Amino acid sequence: MSAAPAEDQVRQWESEQAHLRQQLVEDDTEAWQQNPDFSGLQRVGGVDLSFIKGDDVNACAQLVVLSYPDMELLYEDSQMVTLTAPYIAGFLAFRETPYLLEALQRLKKNQPELLPQVVFVDGNGLFHYREFGLACHLGVLSGLPCVGVAKNLLQVQGVYKSEEHQSQIAALQKGGDSFPLTAASGKVLGKALRSSDKSVKPVYVSVGHKISLDTAVRLTHSCCRYRVPEPIRQVPDDAAKDLKTKKTKGQQVQKIRPCVCVRNRVNVCMH
DNA sequence: GCGACAG
DNA sequence: ATCTTGTCGC
Numbered sequence: 001m002s003a004a005p006a007e008d009q010v011r012q013w014e015s016e017q018a019h020l021r022q023q024l025v026e027d028d029t030e031a032w033q034q035n036p037d038f039s040g041l042q043r044v045g046g047v048d049l050s051f052i053k054g055d056d057v058n059a060c061a062q063l064v065v066l067s068y069p070d071m072e073l074l075y076e077d078s079q080m081v082t083l084t085a086p087y088i089a090g091f092l093a094f095r096e097t098p099y100l101l102e103a104l105q106r107l108k109k110n111q112p113e114l115l116p117q118v119v120f121v122d123g124n125g126l127f128h129y130r131e132f133g134l135a136c137h138l139g140v141l142s143g144l145p146c147v148g149v150a151k152n153l154l155q156v157q158g159v160y161k162s163e164e165h166q167s168q169i170a171a172l173q174k175g176g177d178s179f180p181l182t183a184a185s186g187k188v189l190g191k192a193l194r195s196s197d198k199s200v201k202p203v204y205v206s207v208g209h210k211i212s213l214d215t216a217v218r219l220t221h222s223c224c225r226y227r228v229p230e231p232i233r234q235v236p237d238d239a240a241k242d243l244k245t246k247k248t249k250g251q252q253v254q255k256i257r258p259c260v261c262v263r264n265r266v267n268v269c270m271h
Numbered sequence: 272g273c274g275a276c277a278g
Numbered sequence: 279a280t281c282t283t284g285t286c287g288c
Binding site: 048049051087088089090092095096122123124127128133134148150151152153154155156204 | 275276277278
């Protein structure tokens, strides 16, 4: 009756990742992905969880949907959630996926016509210890094409922050330039991408689900005004700010955003 | 003991 | 993930 020791939990999670991985699709499956200008792509999504300083249990799960290519906000959903799983490198999905999935399901139920055609995820996809990071996990469970974008390099499978790596970064001349992150096995797990002309520090793009690496990199670049792709950059702003502001006032975290908050700039709000 | 460690 | 200050540049 006792809780499973952390070690057993991790072992079970590994097994679940291996199982779900069988359903992973690493290629382009959508028509728009073939088009040079992505014509046919109209909605891109972004998901993320925001925290406040001393609290790693309560978080704000957020989903935004932006128009493509204009990057205008079409839909936003922020929901306070209480996390159950701890953060363990390599198992981020077990901590965050449930709440990101819930947000996608709320959208599907309420305004299915606004479902994104691809979702940007804060974290890695295939570029992962067992080639099944958060972006893959969410992709398989949601069935939606997903792209993993990490802001920091995960040193895994023989990919290191070596001198060589640093010089490859220095060689990225302009936005859109990239170089492959190759595992010891020889497989390319992702790409370091200079996402805009102004940013020097690259982002690390990898396949989540139903999209090829090259398409994922090209799409990521086309969604970047700054270093971080708009769909996941536009998330933290208002909801997270609210979170901080109201926390300062001494209110209870759970009451900050007790219900789904949706802003819809395309269709009239439903009542 | 030291270094690593997506978010 | 989050914190913090100033600072440099357009």
